[in-house]
Amino acid sequence: MVFSTISCMTDFPLELDHIGIAVRDIDxxxxxxxxxxxxxxxxxxxxxSQKVCVRFLQYAGQKIELLQSTELDGPVGKFIxxxxxxxxxxxxxxxxxxxxxxxxxxxxxxxxxxxxIRGAYNKLIFFVHPKSVGGTLVEVCQPISS
Ligand code: CMX
Numbered sequence: 245m246v247f248s249t250i251s252c253m254t255d256f257p258l259e260l261d262h263i264g265i266a267v268r269d270i271d272x273x274x275x276x277x278x279x280x281x282x283x284x285x286x287x288x289x290x291x292x293s294q295k296v297c298v299r300f301l302q303y304a305g306q307k308i309e310l311l312q313s314t315e316l317d318g319p320v321g322k323f324i325x326x327x328x329x330x331x332x333x334x335x336x337x338x339x340x341x342x343x344x345x346x347x348x349x350x351x352x353x354x355x356x357x358x359x360x361i362r363g364a365y366n367k368l369i370f371f372v373h374p375k376s377v378g379g380t381l382v383e384v385c386q387p388i389s390s
Pocket of ligand 1: 264291294296298309311319320322323326332333356363364371373374375379380381383
């Protein structure tokens with residue numbers, strides 16, 4: 245069983261892009277991560293469509309996205325209401341988000357969008373429902389080339 249899982253993963257074309265962390269106060273959380281890792285703030289943005297403000301921190305080439313809800317009824321607001329602050333999603337990057345969406349759909353994953361949508365930091369994104377991935381919300385993203 246362990247061996248078949250590993251062999252399935254060898255053709256997985258996605259690389260980790262960032263970890264999304266739901267927080268109550270983005271400035272307090274930033275201060276914690278800066279003390280913990282000396283992480284650098286590389287991007288701030290309000291994503292009105294997702295009812296969040298986000299801040300990307302970078303440390304040793306790795307990215308963390310802090311998410312603070314702007315509305316109680318947004319996805320991050322509901323997550324914090326039901327579960328408290330903590331890891332909200334894991335994001336993987338791809339070179340072809342449309343192909344990736346079809347690939348994951350064909351494998352039976354529940355994709356939350358019909359088409360990729362515009363996400364923070366100039367990216368196209370879509371989400372895979374946490375119930376499809378053992379309880380973890382997965383984002384797939386692709387930078388929009390200018
Ligand atoms: N991780 C793991 N589980 C989660 C979750 C998360 N981030 N968010 C919700 N869930 C769980 C709920 O707790 C619930 O679990 P139980 O059934 O065991 O109680 C279950 O998923 C389904 O919840 P739901 O009530 O049916 O649906 P919600 O209204 O809570 O919505 C979800 C869940 C994933 C569909 C919604 O949060 C969503 O669409 N998320 C994607 C969009 C998003 O998160 N945007 C913010 C990020 C912005 C960015 O990065 O740019």
